[in-house]
Amino acid sequence: LTEAYAKLSEVYMRMANSLSGKRSPAVRDPNKPKRPMTGYLIFLQDKFQELKRQHPDKVPKDIMTMGAEAWKGMDEDKRRPFMIQAEALQTKYQGAMAEYESKQGVADHTPAVEEEVAPPKKAKKTPSVSEQPSTGKTKEKKNKSIPTESGDTAAAVPKKKKKSKDVKSSSE
Secondary structure, three states: OHHHHHHHHHHHHHHHHHHHOOOOOOOOOOOOOOOOOOHHHHHHHHHHHHHHHHOOOOOHHHHHHHHHHHHHHOOHHHHHHHHHHHHHHHHHHHHHHHHHHHHHHHOOOOOOOOOOOOOOOOOOOOOOOOOOOOOOOOOOOOOOEEEOOOOOEEEOOOOOOOOOOOOOOOOO
């Protein structure tokens, strides 16, 4: 009974989250290699501890800002060692990804996890003219001006609606 209740509770919570618009975190394959760090991130990793020791009163956000400013102020020669490290990590990552993808082709190593299907989003309905609230005011049509031969513009005369002629027989 408790196992059935736990399963129903889990299903209910998933449904409630999907209806409320919350998304569950994406399921990541634990065997898939992680992306490598960039030269900037390698620099920050090295520089963060140094800046933290120099400025113990600063919060991490401020330390990161100082690290970003230091990176911007560096010339290409000083950045080069970090970029070389990043390139080495990138080639290692590409090799690991090629191996991972080849294993994926042979056998699927992804964990057996139920994928949630998000409910389809409803299209926003634009109200038609009859559904729009009436303000009680009528819109006036602007007169279109037509250029005349003399160059003046004259107001266009609105066309009159043709009345249907009822043919009455005179013999009645």
